[in-house]
Amino acid sequence: MKKHLLLASALTIALSVSANAGGFDAFAPDAVMTVPAEPAGTDWSGFYGGANVGFASGNIANGNASDDLADNTLFGVFAGYNMQRGNMVFGGEIDYAITPVEFANFSVTLDEIVDAKARVGYAFGNALVYGVLGYSFANLNELADHASLSGVSFGAGVDYKIGSRYFVGAEYLARSFSGDFVVTPGPGTAFSNQIVSTVKLRAGISF
Numbered sequence: 232m233k234k235h236l237l238l239a240s241a242l243t244i245a246l247s248v249s250a251n252a253g254g255f256d257a258f259a260p261d262a263v264m265t266v267p268a269e270p271a272g273t274d275w276s277g278f279y280g281g282a283n284v285g286f287a288s289g290n291i292a293n294g295n296a297s298d299d300l301a302d303n304t305l306f307g308v309f310a311g312y313n314m315q316r317g318n319m320v321f322g323g324e325i326d327y328a329i330t331p332v333e334f335a336n337f338s339v340t341l342d343e344i345v346d347a348k349a350r351v352g353y354a355f356g357n358a359l360v361y362g363v364l365g366y367s368f369a370n371l372n373e374l375a376d377h378a379s380l381s382g383v384s385f386g387a388g389v390d391y392k393i394g395s396r397y398f399v400g401a402e403y404l405a406r407s408f409s410g411d412f413v414v415t416p417g418p419g420t421a422f423s424n425q426i427v428s429t430v431k432l433r434a435g436i437s438f
Contacts (some may be wrong), residue, residue: 273357273392275320280310281435283402287332287341289427291371291408300341305330305429311350320352320359328429330369341427344369346384346404357392359400367406369427380410380425390433400433 284306290299311324325347332341345368352361363386371378388402405428 273354273359274315274395275313275352275354275359275390275392275437276315278310278312278438279398279435280438281308281398281433283307283309283326283328283431283433285429285431287330287344287427287429289406289425291334291339291425300332300334300427303330303332305332305344305431307344307431309433309435311348313350315354318354320350320354320361322350322352324348324350328431340372342370342372344406344427344429346406348384348404359390359392359398360387361389362387363402363404367404367408369406369408371410378410380408382407382409382425388433390435396437398435398437400435402431402433404429404431 284304286304288300305328307326307328309324309326311322313320313322315321326345328344328346330341330344333339334341346365347367348363348365350361350363352359363384365384367382367384369380371380384404384406386402386404388400390398390400392398405426408425408427
C-alpha cells in the first residue's frame with residue numbers, strides 16, 4: 232500500500248512540475264521586456280556644398296605704416312567631404328570668397344580669399360561643432376599692382392542639420408598672411424604676419 236502511495240505521489244509531483252514548466256515556457260516570451268534600439272545620430276558623412284556671407288577684419292603693415300581693414304561684407308561658396316566614426320567627424324573643405332574689402336587709409340583692396348581647411352568635429356543631436364586648421368591664399372590689388380598673400384589659418388564653427396540634407400551654421404577663421412606687393416615699376420613691398428579674420432554665416436546641402 233505504501234509502495235502504491237509513494238508511486239502516486241511521485242507521479243503527481245512529476246505532472247505538477249511538468250505543467251509548471253510548460254506554463255513558464257508559455258509565459259517567457261511575454262515576460263521578456265523588449266528594449267527599443269537607440270536611434271541613430273545625425274549622419275554628417277559624404278559630400279556637401281553651399282554658400283556663405285560674412286565680414287572681414289584685420290590689418291596689414293607696409294614697412295613702418297599699418298592700416299586696418301574696413302569691415303566689409305564678403306560672399307562665398309564652399310564644398311567639402313566628411314567621414315564619420317561614431318560622434319567624431321573628420322573632413323576637408325575648400326572655401327572661395329569674393330571680398331571687396333578696402334582699407335581705412337591705403338588705396339588697396341582685398342579682392343578674394345581661398346581657404347583650404349582640415350576639419351575635426353564632434354556631432355551631438357543635430358549639431359556639429361568643429362575646429363579648423365588649414366592654409367589660405369589672398370590677393371591684394373592697387374590699380375595695376377598686386378600682392379599674393381598666403382599663410383596658416385585656424386578657427387572654429389558649428390553646423391546644424393535641418394532635416395536629413397540641409398544645414399545652416401556659423402564659422403570664425405583667422406589667417407596669418409605674408410607675401411610681397413609687386414610694384415610696376417619699382418621694388419616690391421613685403422607683408423608679414425598680417426592677420427585677416429572673417430565671421431561667416433553659411434547654408435548648405437549634403438549629397
